[in-house]
Amino acid sequence: MSEIPTAAISRLVTYLRILEQLEGQDVSRTSSNDLAERASVTPFQVRKDLAYFGRFGTRGMGYTVPLLKRELMRVLGLNQTWNVVILGMGRLGHAIANYPGANDYRFQYVGLFDSNPELIGREVHSLPIQHVSRLHDFVQGHAHTPQRVDMGFIAVPPEHAQAAAQNLVEAGVRGILNFAPIVIQPRTSERGDIYEPTDEWKNVVIENVDFLAGMKRLAFYILNPHLKLSDTEENT
Amino acid sequence: MSEIPTAAISRLVTYLRILEQLEGQDVSRTSSNDLAERASVTPFQVRKDLAYFGRFGTRGMGYTVPLLKRELMRVLGLNQTWNVVILGMGRLGHAIANYPGANDYRFQYVGLFDSNPELIGREVHSLPIQHVSRLHDFVQGHAHTPQRVDMGFIAVPPEHAQAAAQNLVEAGVRGILNFAPIVIQPRTSERGDIYEPTDEWKNVVIENVDFLAGMKRLAFYILNPHLKLSDTEENT
DNA sequence: TTCTGTGAAGTACTTCACAGCA
DNA sequence: TGCTGTGAAGTACTTCACAGAA
Numbered sequence: 001m002s003e004i005p006t007a008a009i010s011r012l013v014t015y016l017r018i019l020e021q022l023e024g025q026d027v028s029r030t031s032s033n034d035l036a037e038r039a040s041v042t043p044f045q046v047r048k049d050l051a052y053f054g055r056f057g058t059r060g061m062g063y064t065v066p067l068l069k070r071e072l073m074r075v076l077g078l079n080q081t082w083n084v085v086i087l088g089m090g091r092l093g094h095a096i097a098n099y100p101g102a103n104d105y106r107f108q109y110v111g112l113f114d115s116n117p118e119l120i121g122r123e124v125h126s127l128p129i130q131h132v133s134r135l136h137d138f139v140q141g142h143a144h145t146p147q148r149v150d151m152g153f154i155a156v157p158p159e160h161a162q163a164a165a166q167n168l169v170e171a172g173v174r175g176i177l178n179f180a181p182i183v184i185q186p187r188t189s190e191r192g193d194i195y196e197p198t199d200e201w202k203n204v205v206i207e208n209v210d211f212l213a214g215m216k217r218l219a220f221y222i223l224n225p226h227l228k229l230s231d232t233e234e235n236t
Numbered sequence: 237m238s239e240i241p242t243a244a245i246s247r248l249v250t251y252l253r254i255l256e257q258l259e260g261q262d263v264s265r266t267s268s269n270d271l272a273e274r275a276s277v278t279p280f281q282v283r284k285d286l287a288y289f290g291r292f293g294t295r296g297m298g299y300t301v302p303l304l305k306r307e308l309m310r311v312l313g314l315n316q317t318w319n320v321v322i323l324g325m326g327r328l329g330h331a332i333a334n335y336p337g338a339n340d341y342r343f344q345y346v347g348l349f350d351s352n353p354e355l356i357g358r359e360v361h362s363l364p365i366q367h368v369s370r371l372h373d374f375v376q377g378h379a380h381t382p383q384r385v386d387m388g389f390i391a392v393p394p395e396h397a398q399a400a401a402q403n404l405v406e407a408g409v410r411g412i413l414n415f416a417p418i419v420i421q422p423r424t425s426e427r428g429d430i431y432e433p434t435d436e437w438k439n440v441v442i443e444n445v446d447f448l449a450g451m452k453r454l455a456f457y458i459l460n461p462h463l464k465l466s467d468t469e470e471n472t
Numbered sequence: 473t474t475c476t477g478t479g480a481a482g483t484a485c486t487t488c489a490c491a492g493c494a
Numbered sequence: 495t496g497c498t499g500t501g502a503a504g505t506a507c508t509t510c511a512c513a514g515a516a
Contacts, residue, residue: 004463005507013452017417031475040419043475044509051477059515060474077455095331101417101448151454175458177450181253181337183276205457209447212337214413216249218387219313221441222411227240241485267497279497280487287499295493295498 008049012072014039015046019069031062078105083149085111085139085173087164088156089119089129092179096155097124110147111138115160132167139171151175158182165206175205181212244285248308250275251282255305267298314341319385321347321375321409323400324392325355325365328415332391333360346383347374351396368403375407387411394418401442411441417448 018038022030032050036043050056050068053075057063073079082105086093089112096102097109112124113132122129130138139149152168154161154176161180166188168176178184186201221227254274258266268286272279286292286304289311293299309315318341322329325348332338333345348360349368358365366374375385388404390397390412397416402424404412414420422437457463 007507009453009456010449012456013449014419016452018419021418033475038419038421040421042509047475047477048508055477057476059476061516062475075456076452077459078452082451082455091331091334095327096447098327099447102451105448105452107451150458151451175454177447177454179447182257183250183254183274185274185276203461205454205461207450207454207457209445209450211332211335211413211415211445212341213246213249214443214445215318215338215343215387216252216312216314216341217245218411218413218441218443219318220245220248220311221443222386223313225439225441243485269497278487283497283499284486291499293498296496297494298497 004052008052009076011039011041011045011049012053012076015049016069016072016076016078019065019072022065023069028065029062030065030068032057035063081106081108081146082151083108083110083142083147084151084153085109085113085135085149085168086153086155087113087132087135087168088154088160089114089122089124090116090155090157093153093155094124096153096179097127107151110142110149111135113138132164135167136171139173143172149173151177154178154180154184156180169200169204174203176207178206178208179210181210184208240288244288245312247275247277247281247285248289248312251285252305252308252312252314255301255308258301259305264301265298266301266304268293271299317342317344317382318387319344319346319378319383320387320389321345321349321371321385321404322389322391323349323368323371323404324390324396325350325358325360326352326391326393329389329391330360332389332415333363343387346378346385347371349374368400371403372407375409379408385409387413390414390416390420392416405436405440410439412443414442414444415446417446420444 015035018035019030032043032046036046039046054071056068056071084107086097086109089097093112093114097112109125109127112127112129113135114120114129115132119129120131142148149171150173152173152175154164154168156164158180161178161182162184165176165178165184176184184206186198186204186206188198188200251271254271255266268279268282272282275282290307292304292307320343322333322345325333329348329350333348345361345363348363348365349371350356350365351368355365356367378384386409388409390400390404392400394416397414397418398420401412401414401420412420420442422434422440422442424434424436
């Protein structure tokens with residue numbers, strides 16, 4: 001049913017990182033074997049993953065680093081600017097806003113929100129923290145401008161994460177990156193029909209980043225080393 | 237070949253979080269249907285995942301929240317203390333050290349390391365930052381004490397992450413949680429045999445947490461909403 | 473000859489259907 | 495009757511083997 005495995009997308013991100021490293025070392029050519037070794041996957045996997053999106057190599061020769069990099073950037077949608085708001089400007093929100101590398105890919109923070117009155121008005125990289133009640137108007141107000149908000153990052157405490165997601169969806173963002181250690185329910189009501197996302201959630205994409213989960217998985221695999229397998233992100 | 241899917245472990249972590257929520261709400265019983273809805277997976281999946289590790293329910297009745305929680309804690313190895321060192325005490329390292337919730341699961345930071353002389357000696361939660369050159373002696377010195385170091389977290393810049401991992405492996409840690417956006421090569425030499433981990437790496441488990449990857453995947457799925465699928469962490 | 477691109481085969485994971493027990 | 499536990503069926507993903515282009 002699904003055309004492209006989710007895991008393949010994660011691997012494309014890895015290949016792109018490797019191509020950037022190679023470009024930085026002025027390496028101009030690579031191969032599925034070379035990429036595979038650097039990404040810790042099989043060469044078959046590399047070729048299959050790339051084949052989902054086109055033919056980027058030359059038989060007998062391999063791949064041209066800048067060309068493949070450009071194509072992966074295009075496929076992953078990293079040639080365009082992505083405007084982001086962060087909900088929750090505690091330690092985690094600050095760490096995210098300060099994390100270097102995000103703007104390497106034209107991810108731009110255009111709004112910062114919190115509910116704590118003490119934080120309102122403080123500036124992070126000359127962007128003021130606003131009260132979360134202003135989120136809806138902020139997103140709507142920028143809807144058809146170059147500042148249009150594409151994504152919201154959730155960095156609030158877990159007990160407020162579902163409400164934060166609800167806010168983002170109602171405001172009209174298209175994607176949510178959830179840093180809180182809960183599963184966001186793609187529906188509005190507390191107890192809606194199982195597996196039936198509410199309409200307004202239908203077109204919203206949710207991804208998760210959970211490093212407590214990473215710690216716990218690590219603990220498990222240390223105890224059960226015979227189950228050790230490769231994975232990605234993850235990872236995630 | 238592999239007995240238990242990696243994804244199943246990630247889902248167990250999710251079920252455990254849900255059980256903790258339920259316990260906090262004084263809910264004493266649950267079912268595969270209920271857990272499935274809260275975790276956004278199928279009830280079959282829940283039952284199969286649990287069945288990998290034992291029989292925790294009662295037919296006709298469902299699961300007892302505290303009992304299932306206790307069993308999952310045991311399976312995931314969260315009944316014991318895990319001693320952790322952090323390599324790289326820049327913003328990211330600080331964010332990790334300060335992240336609340338880690339010590340809820342008896343993950344304890346026992347050593348903080350950096351190479352920047354300006355940071356050495358500063359304290360985070362009354363734990364001093366040491367120079368990374370002391371890592372090996374630190375880990376070895378605590379090897380057979382209650383402070384034995386189990387895991388190392390890598391929070392250094394990407395170009396130093398492989399060396400940091402090398403340091404950790406040589407020092408003798410069993411698990412690495414890598415926050416840097418690179419693939420750690422499980423081998424010592426710059427260009428070793430493909431897929432052949434060096435001996436000392438054989439028993440080391442590596443997990444990744446990469447939120448830039450999360451941002452990039454999100455961008456892709458916003459552009460390609462017809463490929464939208466469920467996933468779990470991840471990945472990383 | 474080399475290394476990509478890809479249908480086919482193999483494997484792993486998920487879903488199903490129902491047996492089994494409270 | 496109700497809901498778990500689990501072999502069997504179905505599906506998705508990975509690996510393979512080789513055709514095909516430089």
